[in-house]
Amino acid sequence: MQTGKDAAVxxxxxxxxxxxxxxxxxxxxxxxxxATHSARVMDPFRPYITHAKGSRKWDVDGNEYIDYVMGHGALILGHSHPAVVKALEEQVAKGLLYGDNHELVIEWATLIQKMMPVAERIEFCTCGxxxxxxxxxxxxxxxxxxxxLRFAENFHGWGEELVRKDSPGVYADNVDVIPFNNVDAAATALATKKYAILMTEGGGAHMAGQVPISDELLYALPKLTKESGTVWLLDEVVTGFRDTQGGFQALKGVKPDLSSVGKCMGGGLPVGALLGRADIMESLSPKAPKEKRIGHSGTWNANAAVAAAGAAACRLYLDGAPQEAARARGNQLREKGNEALKARGISGRLYGRTIIHPYFGPLDFEPTDASMAPTRDVKKITDPTYGPIRDRLVLHMLxxxxxxxxxxxxxxxxxxxAHSKEDVDKTVQAFAASLDAMLAEGSFPKALLGS
Ligand SMILES: Cc1ncc(COP(=O)(O)O)c(C=O)c1O
Structure with a gap:
């Protein structure tokens, strides 16, 4: 029998x-x-899924999982919500891609505008x-x-001007990246008045705020960008329709010039949209002066299938109930998970709202705001030394x-x-048992024990 670290593998x-x-x-x-996505790479490999429903997924080997991948964040209603399935089934019979106008898109866009007032105009595309x-x-x-202008760690996609500047083969000479949560760096850069746009991830960097955005920075940005004549984009691809029906901007009471959305907006189908000020989006109008006019193509833009699924999902988002339910389950996982960490003297914490982030590392303080990490130091949160601990946790929990x-x-x-209270109770049990197994196999360095 194998023992220690090999036993779990x-x-x-x-x-x-x-x-x-x-x-x-x-x-x-x-x-x-x-793997087919950098977030599906795992050693030895991730499970091969055959089907999913509600909070659960099943794999080819007959294993059942309580699922917290949730379509890379897109499935706030869980897998195959009956209303989304019904809308999609009905639409499949009526045609998937008209390549033309259709009524559903009006309903879908009206729902989006109602929930996110930033959307004076909406431009649909296929992804965030x-x-x-x-x-x-x-x-x-x-x-x-x-x-x-972008902030370090903030993720906006893999295109040349969006991806990490130091990636091989990237020549983004017109992109500058400044330290995250540093108001002085933002003020100094913006004061040069040379930037067209400042991009910020809703909630903070990585999946709604693994590195949470500080209130100090968030509330400074509307004024700083306005004074410098820079367009402020709040990327709500993850947080839109998730943090609240109005996204992170509604939670915090800020109004950017533009917002990108995707994920939850499509009810599980591939989607993206830019929402924003009518004057900025005016360049898409055929009536815009020639020197300012652009055309936007895209075979799949607002196709009937995604519009059907998206509108069905957005109808459900409108009263905020799914977001509240997800947040309640997030609170449960965070609170009970933190009790498990504290009981074992492990220097780590869970934090977040509807996406819960496990942190392992030095605790600089005990956060009173549940969406904040136990340190303000970006380097500590992203310290690669502690990455293997998270990898190990994922394996043990699988x-x-x-x-x-x-x-x-x-x-x-x-x-x-779709996650029930019982699902989260079971998850907490699996989390605690995984921590015990990791303690037994020696996965935690001494520096993280006895706190
Ligand atoms: C904050 C953020 N912006 C943009 C994107 C890119 O969205 P998509 O994968 O739909 O292109 C992602 C993807 O995870 C994201 O997390």
Missing amino acids: AEYLKNRSKAEKLHEQAVRLFAAGG QEANMMAIWLSRIFTGRKKV NRGVSALTAIGSAYFVMSS
Whole structure:
């Protein structure tokens, strides 16, 4: 029998023989270690899913999971919500892609505008990063400036002006990146008046705020961007329709010039949209002066299938009930999970609202605001030394029937309205048992014990 660290991997493999065979094929097909998304890369491999419903997912080997991947954050209603399935089934019979106008798009856009008043105008596209690319283009025309200002760690997609500047093969000379949560750095950069757009992730960097945005920065940005004539984009691809029906901006009472949305807006189908001020979006009008006019194509823009699913989901988002339910379950996981960490003297905390972030590292303070990390130091939150601990936690929890969203070194528990109190109770049990197993196998460095 294997002991220590190998035992958990051996157990994982023992219960996933069919998945292992599929993985062997996958590595010959998909360059990214057999995965189809950088957040699906895992050592040895992630499970192969056959079907999902509500809060659950099942894999080819017959394992059942309480799912916290939740469609990379898109499924605040859980898997296959009956209203979304019904709308989609009805639409499939009527046609998927008209390549023309249709009524559903009016209803969908009206619901979006009602929930997010930033949407004086709406431009549909197929995913979140396309909306961000459109935001850059429109801001450049509106301001007559070329440069893009972004915060470190903030994620906006993989396009050239969105991805990390130091990635190989990226030549984003017009992009400047400044330290996150540093108001002085933002004020100094913006005062140069050379930026067309400032991009900020809703909630903070990584999945609604693994590195939470400070109130100090958030509330400084409307004035700083206005004074410098820079368009302020709040990227609500993750937080839109999730944090509240009006997104993170409604939660915090701020109004950006533009907002990108996606994920939850499509009810589980691929989608993105740019929402924003009519004067900035005017360049999309055929009546705009020639030197300011742009055309936006996109075969799949607002196709009938996604509009049907999106409108069905947005009808449910309107009263805020799904968001409240997801937040309540998030509170439960965070509070009970933190009791488990404290009882074991582990220097780590869970924090977040409807996406719960596990942190392992030095505790600088005990946060009173549940969405805040126990440190303000960005480096501590993203310290790669502690990434393997999160990877290990994900593996142990998969062994215990809980599937967290992961990218190597990160883990996220994405809550939905489909998670029940009992689901979260079971998750907390799996979390506590995983911590015990990790303590026994020596996964925590001494510095993180006895706190
Ligand atoms: C904050 C944020 N912006 C943009 C994107 C890109 O969205 P998409 O994957 O739909 O292109 C993501 C994706 O996770 C995201 O988290």
